[in-house]
Amino acid sequence: MTDASSLDAGQLAAYLALKEVGSLIEHAVEQQLRADGGLSGPQFQILASLADAPRGRLRMTDLADGLVYSRSGLTYQAAQLEKAGLVTRAPAEEDERSIIVTLTPRGRELLGKVMPGHVEVVQRLLIDVLDPADLATMAGILNRVRDRMRTGPPRSAAPRRSAGARKPR
Amino acid sequence: MTDASSLDAGQLAAYLALKEVGSLIEHAVEQQLRADGGLSGPQFQILASLADAPRGRLRMTDLADGLVYSRSGLTYQAAQLEKAGLVTRAPAEEDERSIIVTLTPRGRELLGKVMPGHVEVVQRLLIDVLDPADLATMAGILNRVRDRMRTGPPRSAAPRRSAGARKPR
């Protein structure tokens, strides 16, 4: 990837570093989750989302929206988690079409068992390497990127290529 | 993931932002690669690595090392790419055990066809959102993290998370 057709060296370096660090951390985290709790990344995300929700309950659709993937993909994962006794599924009372997924005590327990290791990995790979100021700077920058991404990718304004020179914020 | 057991809010925010931005960009890039050239992310990475190498040639092992995954995984991908006429595989002359993977003209051509779109996505999602200073700052920080990760994760400092975990599934 020497010639990226219009990304200068610095831009390319930023992109590649982001990509690599992201995937390395993800990899390390997934290994830990698997080893400590037999959980895959997606499964952990579902359990964590539920743990974060009011009564450990969320509708399938809300879960799917928060986590990116398709309905059917979530159905598959939810079925796995249900088989393992980590969540239950039941129709919502107000709307019989909706399914409410609920974290079971056992699910919460497993999450508690896995969390320390999870935190340890993140701490060791990311937090410990940076001083608080850098960490805050990075978070700020990345949040800006994330917000922009979520605000609908300006598909309309695609043909933009002014290599930098923009002061967002 | 409200309670992360020992990550403060800022640390957690940094981690989550990194994770989310990384996966959103990866997703967008993979979609573009698939649409513009019928390539998966891993396949593109292999082709790009080859394009970067001296004569468009690399040994299987060197490819695998550079790209993370297992030998067998690379064998699979290399076979796909060979079927598509994008690379060739031939034993090395100095060491009959080694296989040299070579980018074909057609492979290089496809790469050329896919690159503009690839760059455009990165530009739109990442570069355009940040001013040059932020970009440089982020690259610097992430490079520090990456270097540390590569310098063998101080496995010594990881008190193994025994905790009899091992059951869900």
Add this chain to the structure above:
DNA sequence: TATTGTTATACTCTATAACTATA
């Protein structure tokens, strides 16, 4: 024996489309 790579196999994940049922 160690290294390079392939094969066989098995499993996870994801997506699309067709389908059911509620609203």
Add this chain to the structure above:
DNA sequence: TATAGTTATAGAGTATAACAATA
């Protein structure tokens, strides 16, 4: 008709272990 979710299915990706060939 529109929405929520499931099912059937199909395919891609990855890893592990056993294997063959070369060094």
